[in-house]
Every structure is written in structure tokens, then in C-alpha cells.
Amino acid sequence: MKTFDKPAIIAALDLDLALRRIEEGFIAYSAGKVQVPPVQAFSFARANGDCCIKSAYLEGSDTFTVKLSTGFYDNPALGLASNDGLMLVLSACTGAPLALLADGGWLTAMRTALAGRIVAQLLAPGRVEAIGILGTGTQARLQLEQLMPVTGCRQVVVWGRSTAGLLGYRAFAEALGFAVRTVAEPKAVAEACNLIVCATPSREALLRHAWLQPGTHITAVGADAPGKQELEPALVASAQRIIVDSRVQCSQYGEVAHALKAGLIAQGQLSEIGAVLAGHAPGREHEGQLTLADLTGVAVQDAQIARCAFEALQG
Amino acid sequence: MKTFDKPAIIAALDLDLALRRIEEGFIAYSAGKVQVPPVQAFSFARANGDCCIKSAYLEGSDTFTVKLSTGFYDNPALGLASNDGLMLVLSACTGAPLALLADGGWLTAMRTALAGRIVAQLLAPGRVEAIGILGTGTQARLQLEQLMPVTGCRQVVVWGRSTAGLLGYRAFAEALGFAVRTVAEPKAVAEACNLIVCATPSREALLRHAWLQPGTHITAVGADAPGKQELEPALVASAQRIIVDSRVQCSQYGEVAHALKAGLIAQGQLSEIGAVLAGHAPGREHEGQLTLADLTGVAVQDAQIARCAFEALQG
The missing domain is CATH 3.40.50.720 (NAD(P)-binding Rossmann-like Domain)
Known part of the structure; x- marks a missing residue:
């Protein structure tokens, strides 16, 4: 399994292609062609933090993804960012872990922004x-x-x-x-x-x-x-x-x-x-x-x- | 975040300490002191495979864990093991990913065997x-x-x-x-x-x-x-x-x-x-x-x- 850091991910991602893939993902999701198990959520009261784990597999894809995202709201006082996260890409053919995308939450932020663009195209x-x-x-x-x-x-x-x-x-x-x-x-x-x-x-x-x-x-x-x-x-x-x-x-x-x-x-x-x-x-x-x-x-x-x-x- | 492979994990793990920790874990679980979100499960019909994601946080611990385990039952024909997996250890204080344990499912096999030892101690x-x-x-x-x-x-x-x-x-x-x-x-x-x-x-x-x-x-x-x-x-x-x-x-x-x-x-x-x-x-x-x-x-x-x-x- 390879690990990729945030600068490498930002440099590699084609946003227009990502936009189309996310549109395809929404269509497949609404057509019932995506396995989306229940979200796992943790709450860390002492540290004013939370974590959620979202996973999905679009039927027919070669890969599936497990995403962890954390928000620890006292982190800035420690000189750390509030949000962190990573995504794991695994083979849907053999189960092998293929890549760890150590994006620190950037891909989540970007897919959310792209969803904003998609709905603006439909409704603005x-x-x-x-x-x-x-x-x-x-x-x-x-x-x-x-x-x-x-x-x-x-x-x-x-x-x-x-x-x-x-x-x-x-x-x-x-x-x-x-x-x-x-x-x-x-x-x-x-x-x-x-x-x-x-x-x-x-x-x-x-x-x-x-x-x-x-x-x-x-x-x-x-x-x-x-x-x-x-x-x-x-x-x-x-x-x-x-x-x-x-x-x-x-x-x-x-x-x-x-x-x-x-x-x-x-x-x-x-x-x-x-x-x-x-x-x-x-x-x-x-x-x-x-x-x-x-x-x-x-x-x-x-x-x-x-x-x-x-x-x-x-x- | 550091990545550790299976040989390093096997060499480092103290099984008797792990046994005690798992006993403590069972006690905390039954006392309602463990956050255990619903298991996420995938089924890959075409590849005769499955994946499950189990996560837990024992209240008061410094870390929490997300575990992926896969079973792809046609893998042996490809010269690959049927089972694979990994565990992620994250900080319960800052949310930072701390370690990727690329154990290939060994820790899961071992914690299951240790549970067998625990119940044999109680019931044999x-x-x-x-x-x-x-x-x-x-x-x-x-x-x-x-x-x-x-x-x-x-x-x-x-x-x-x-x-x-x-x-x-x-x-x-x-x-x-x-x-x-x-x-x-x-x-x-x-x-x-x-x-x-x-x-x-x-x-x-x-x-x-x-x-x-x-x-x-x-x-x-x-x-x-x-x-x-x-x-x-x-x-x-x-x-x-x-x-x-x-x-x-x-x-x-x-x-x-x-x-x-x-x-x-x-x-x-x-x-x-x-x-x-x-x-x-x-x-x-x-x-x-x-x-x-x-x-x-x-x-x-x-x-x-x-x-x-x-x-x-x-x-």
C-alpha cells in the first residue's frame, strides 16, 4: 500500500474529472447502486472532539473507500488544526489496501465544495x-x-x-x-x-x-x-x-x-x-x-x- | 503517522499483556464504557469477497481504533491470502492518526484466540x-x-x-x-x-x-x-x-x-x-x-x- 500526502494529492487531482465522478456517484447513489453502510461516529467529550467514519462502494468499481474525519475543537490552542482525516482506498477485487490518502481532510472539503457547484448548476x-x-x-x-x-x-x-x-x-x-x-x-x-x-x-x-x-x-x-x-x-x-x-x-x-x-x-x-x-x-x-x-x-x-x-x- | 508491518507487530506484542488488556476491554464493554459504533459491512458479490469495519473507543483511553478486515475467497486461486486487514490507531486527544498497523489480519486472529483463552479460563x-x-x-x-x-x-x-x-x-x-x-x-x-x-x-x-x-x-x-x-x-x-x-x-x-x-x-x-x-x-x-x-x-x-x-x- 502506498501513502500519498496532501501536496501530492492536490497536485494530482483533476477537479473537473472529480466533479463528473461525483455527479456519477450521486446518480448511482439515488439509483440504489452504492453500498453505504451506516456512518460510525465517536464523541470525545474530554477533548471536545469527534470522529466519523464514512465508507462506500459504488457497484462495479474496482475500488472502495473508507474515510475517517476528525474534528477536535480545542486543537488550535495546541497549535494544531481542528480538522484532520484520511482516506483508505482498497481493491474491490482482492480486498488489498491500495492507498492511504493522507489528505488531512482536504478531499472531504473539496468534495463538499464540488457538491455545492453541482447544486448551483442545477438551481442557481x-x-x-x-x-x-x-x-x-x-x-x-x-x-x-x-x-x-x-x-x-x-x-x-x-x-x-x-x-x-x-x-x-x-x-x-x-x-x-x-x-x-x-x-x-x-x-x-x-x-x-x-x-x-x-x-x-x-x-x-x-x-x-x-x-x-x-x-x-x-x-x-x-x-x-x-x-x-x-x-x-x-x-x-x-x-x-x-x-x-x-x-x-x-x-x-x-x-x-x-x-x-x-x-x-x-x-x-x-x-x-x-x-x-x-x-x-x-x-x-x-x-x-x-x-x-x-x-x-x-x-x-x-x-x-x-x-x-x-x-x-x-x- | 507511522506504519508498522506484520513482523514488527508480532515481534513487539506481549501476549500476556494483550490478554489482560482484552479482559479489561470486555469488562468496560459490558459496563457500557466503550463506544462501539455499528459495524460497517460490504459485500462484493462479483469477487466473492467481503469487508467489515469495526471501530471502538474505550472511555478514558488516549487512543481509539478503526479496524478493516477483508475476506476474498477466490484470492487463493490468484496466489493471494483470503484474509487481509489493517488497523488505524488515532489520538483520542487531538484526532491525529498515530499508527497504521499493517498486520494483514494477524491482530484480529490473535485477539480472537485470546478471547478463546479467556473463556476457557472461565469455563473449561x-x-x-x-x-x-x-x-x-x-x-x-x-x-x-x-x-x-x-x-x-x-x-x-x-x-x-x-x-x-x-x-x-x-x-x-x-x-x-x-x-x-x-x-x-x-x-x-x-x-x-x-x-x-x-x-x-x-x-x-x-x-x-x-x-x-x-x-x-x-x-x-x-x-x-x-x-x-x-x-x-x-x-x-x-x-x-x-x-x-x-x-x-x-x-x-x-x-x-x-x-x-x-x-x-x-x-x-x-x-x-x-x-x-x-x-x-x-x-x-x-x-x-x-x-x-x-x-x-x-x-x-x-x-x-x-x-x-x-x-x-x-x-
Whole structure:
């Protein structure tokens, strides 16, 4: 088994190919052609940490993938990154471990950003006034980068809790060619933007329905575990199209989980990305629609991006 | 993260310390002090293979473990071993991956054999007439080795499906100092032995109650997945003490699962190894008792043996 480090993985990965592989993965997942065992989750109360293990096998592939990702939120005080992780690629023909991708969580961040691009392609309004971003971290940055191929709009309005975070984001986005406005309230993002990405670890609703413009699309990527929430359930309920990466997972802990629990929406209103990509469910139908994509992260994304990286690294 | 190969792991592991750690692990597991997420299982129909991922964290430990084990049963035709595997040891303080134990499944085989020793210590009759072994593979060998500290008996009666397997086992056991008798039917094992280990991948009952001597102890390690079975359910029902590594797991797919499903025994008859070790449930009570230990393999065993190997390898 070979080990590859993060710089080697970043250098080798073809993002456009990874995007297509992830689209194929979503389609296969929604068609029931992916083995996705239950997520394994640990909680380390003493260390304020958690770990989750996501594994997947797309039927017919030569490989399958086991992904570990950790979040230890007191690490920064020790001079360490909060998030770490790795992926193992194994042969689906012999069981042999083939590669350890010591990506430190980069592939997970990237497959999440690529899912953001995929849903924006399906649901973003034709004319984007300004892109709105909640959050200033790695995912908030990757999501903006991945929206650049989807829209020509180069206006971004960003909200975050920390002034330092906002300053850092401004420098990052300006370097990409964006005109940047930082704001003190999520409300100001909602009022100025019709393509919004929520990428925070919030545990309470940040966006309210009353603030939104008609025809806005929202991608919510923060609610990847129980207890997390970025959107008011009434906002979720007011969306005219709701796309989810996984019905099962989003019903357990995504944004839609809160609205389902409150009885504001029904399971039948949820369409999976894979079903939309396959043409079995509609994406955006008209410019006036409020659309929502709820992304909790599915192991098939990991398997597909890992396979893509592994193939490239094999040369 | 450091990678250690099988020879280094074998050289470093102190088996007596591993035994104690696994006993501590069973006690903690039965006391509800171990996080054991659901097992992840894959099936690769085309390649006649499977993979399972078992992870555990014993509360208070500095590390936690994720274990992958694969079985690809057409591998021998390709000149490869059927079983492979590895364990990852991670920090429970920072989430950092600390070690990859590329043991090829050896640690799993050894923790299973050590569990066999633990239950034999608790349940074997005081006077062992002869040791009986069903199976001639790696686990059938390790189990015999691990019974040597438990009993002075050096008579072994072994049954297996293949003549070559029996010849190989004879040479192995004679080298350990055993007088060896190979037999053509499991019945002959039951009639001659009062300490029996079943270590086959059988999918049908091999042993029947009617053949057994009074006071026999049976350890069954083969039924580690749905569909596997080594004992007649009536034999399970006739045991006066039934010890299991995990009530939940054994009720799903262990030997006791078949007897539970048939309504021949009740959940209340099952005691966990950890409860017996902690003194909360009895082991063997008298020489006449028929006793049974059903081992399906619990992730806490992996976590404890991996931790033990990791600490030794760190020096």
C-alpha cells in the first residue's frame, strides 16, 4: 500500500474529472447502486472532539473507500488544526489496501465544495445579483471558488462572526477578482444576494425567510451532524424546490430534519441530487422559485473523489 | 503517522499483556464504557469477497481504533491470502492518526484466540480428557496454542474437511508437544473430548447435543457473520451456562442467534464475558455443566490489542 500526502494529492487531482465522478456517484447513489453502510461516529467529550467514519462502494468499481474525519475543537490552542482525516482506498477485487490518502481532510472539503457547484448548476438563478456567503473558513472559501465556473457574477457579500475572519476572507476573494462587501448581519447578505451559501458550524438559525429576495437559491452545507442548523425551519418550508444529497441522512440531521420534525414539510417534497441529475426530478423550474440544497455529505462523494485521486496518483 | 508491518507487530506484542488488556476491554464493554459504533459491512458479490469495519473507543483511553478486515475467497486461486486487514490507531486527544498497523489480519486472529483463552479460563472443566478442534486453519491453530496455558492436557482430536489440512494440523500440533488424533467426523471429536473449539467457516451445524459428554465446554468462534453456524440449536439450548462476547451481536448472528430465533433459549440466559470477569455473573458452577462460549468478535478487542501493540512499538 502506498501513502500519498496532501501536496501530492492536490497536485494530482483533476477537479473537473472529480466533479463528473461525483455527479456519477450521486446518480448511482439515488439509483440504489452504492453500498453505504451506516456512518460510525465517536464523541470525545474530554477533548471536545469527534470522529466519523464514512465508507462506500459504488457497484462495479474496482475500488472502495473508507474515510475517517476528525474534528477536535480545542486543537488550535495546541497549535494544531481542528480538522484532520484520511482516506483508505482498497481493491474491490482482492480486498488489498491500495492507498492511504493522507489528505488531512482536504478531499472531504473539496468534495463538499464540488457538491455545492453541482447544486448551483442545477438551481442557481439565471441572473445572479450577488453571491452571499455565510462563514469565512475553508469551506466558505472553496464554495466561492467552485461557484466561479457556474456564474459570471463577481460580487460577493460575506458575513462571519469574527472581524479577523472577515478581513481574511476579503483578501482571499479580492485575489480571485471579486468585489467584496463584508457585513455585520446575515440579514444584509439575504437582502443583497440571490445565490447564497451557508458554510458555518452554527447551531441556531442564521437566515430567515422574511429577509430573502424572490428567486433566491440557498445551498446549506453546515448541518452535517445532529444539533447543527443554519436556516429557520419556516425558510426551509417556504422553498419551492428542495434538493438533498441523501434523503435518509438529511431527514436525520440536515436542515430539512428540523422542518420535517416541526411538520412544516413532508418527505415527498425532497428530491435527491442524483434524481435531478438523472432527469427523474426537476431542478429550478422558473426564475421566481426559492430553491434550497441541503448537503450533509454522503460517503459516495468520498469514494468517488478518492478513486479519482488514486487513479491520477497511480499515473 | 507511522506504519508498522506484520513482523514488527508480532515481534513487539506481549501476549500476556494483550490478554489482560482484552479482559479489561470486555469488562468496560459490558459496563457500557466503550463506544462501539455499528459495524460497517460490504459485500462484493462479483469477487466473492467481503469487508467489515469495526471501530471502538474505550472511555478514558488516549487512543481509539478503526479496524478493516477483508475476506476474498477466490484470492487463493490468484496466489493471494483470503484474509487481509489493517488497523488505524488515532489520538483520542487531538484526532491525529498515530499508527497504521499493517498486520494483514494477524491482530484480529490473535485477539480472537485470546478471547478463546479467556473463556476457557472461565469455563473449561477442571479435568480435560482431550482437547477437540473443529477446523484446521489459522484460527484452529491459534486456539490450540492459547489453550496450553489453561490446561496441562496435551491430547488433541481434530476434524477438518480436507486431508491436507488434517496432515498440516497434525504436524503443527505435534511440534507443540501434542499427541494428535485426526478424525473423519465431528461426532468423533465430541465423543472423545470435553474441551472443544469450533473454528470453521461452516454454514450448517457440525456438532449435535446427543454426541457430547457431560461437563463439556464448547467455544464457538466461527459464526462471525449472518448465515454462519457450527452448532445445532438444540445443543445451544442444552448448555447450562452460555457466555457471549456481546449480547447484541450474538443475538444478531452468533450461534445463539439461531437458538433465539427458534425460541429455544431466552435473552436472559446469556451472560457477557465482561460480566463474568467482573464477578457479576457466574462462570462454570460445577463439573457436570455443559457450558458454551459464543464469540462473534467485538471491536473493543481490536482497540485493546491495537493499543497494546502500538504502545510496545512506540518503545
